[in-house]
Amino acid sequence: MKQVEKAKVLVEMLSKSSQKTLVFTTHKATSTYLAQTLLAANIPFAEFTGGMSLKQKDEAIAAFRDTVSVLLASETGGEGRNIQFANAIVNYDLPWNPMKIEQRIGRIHRIGQTQDVFIFNFCLKGSIEEYILRILHDKIxxxxxxxxxxxxxxxNVDDEFDFSEIVMDxxxxxxxxxxxDTAFEQLADNLLKAKNQYQQIQELDEQIFGEDFEA
Structure with a gap:
């Protein structure tokens, strides 16, 4: 295939936006493909990957802050660096582990962030990513x-609960x-029960400890 639909949508989105945007990919081949796609579309960007030297990483962050609006990043993108000047994230590849998704968001949605943060999750209709997104976004x-x-x-689901393994199974x-549909709906219901249980415990703690709990 010369071009995939997700890449077309990404180019269209970035072409219309001036926001500082982190584009996350999971696989090296995907990152290479997107770099070629952005170059062809004349969209300036910097790259941040785990295999880069410290100097290269510093230069990528500096370029993202000062000269370009897009940072094409691997899973470690921006780790340990102050990039709260960015306020948009694109999960081009959606990890099957919710913890990894949260870590990505935490790159810019943290103390010191003064802007609203926008999160865009890309998935193909009928794919496993769509099922994951339904559970994480629509259900919980x-x-x-x-x-x-x-x-x-x-x-709260189970001590040995592994979301990505269950999704694969x-x-x-x-x-x-x-x-x-039925199997994923059951998984979603289990997570919703766990969320409700967590919230009930939170509410009980607040009633017992009051302001001390908030501190």
Missing amino acids: NMFELVVGEIETILG IWLKHQVKPEL
């Missing part, structure tokens, strides 16, 4: 949670759409 509203809460919610065992 992950993107409205405070950083750190998703870990507690996942822990469902995807491999159920190839017919109605079965997939």
